[in-house]
Amino acid sequence: MKMGIRAALAAMTLVATCTAVAHDDRANEAVSSLQGSWTSSIVPQNCASGAAVAPPLKGLSTFHQGGTLTESREGPPGTARGPGHGIWYRTGKRTFNVKIVFQRFDLNGFLIGTQEILSANTVSKDSKSAKVAATFRILDNNGVTLATGCAAGESQRIQY
Secondary structure (H helix, E strand, O other), X not given: OHHHHHHHHHHHHHHHHHHHHHHHHHHHHHHOOOOEEEEEEEEEEOOOOOOEOOOOEEEEEEEOOOOEEEEEEOOOOOOEEOOEEEEEEEOXXXXXXXXXXXXXXXXXXXXXXXXXXXXXXXXXXXXXXXXXXXXXXXXXXXXXXXXXXXXXXXXXXXXX
């Protein structure tokens, strides 16, 4: 009987220890992860000089577990756009590559093409902010590239 109680206590101790270790690993992963929801301010730039060519564009992005994302952002004046959809993956301890695609519409609501954004995101050590460096391509309905450009900005993790 005493042996059964000791075995049960030993098993419970082992389970508690393993659970604590697993929880700590997930906590450390979350600190250095892009997963979650972010607000951002991205500035279109001259690719050669880095000078701003338009005012900042505000947006929201949610990076889902498993490497997909959804985002919404204001468009440049005189344009309309749909929500962005994309993928993301880790490239280093706190660095990630991101690809976003969204549809572009004229002011009458007709589809005029898409835009693709490729970015490198670096999450801060405290995981509350990130730096973003991006390139983009504007495509017509046939997939022909109409324009390319660069952008940079910062994101802030949404906190409770």
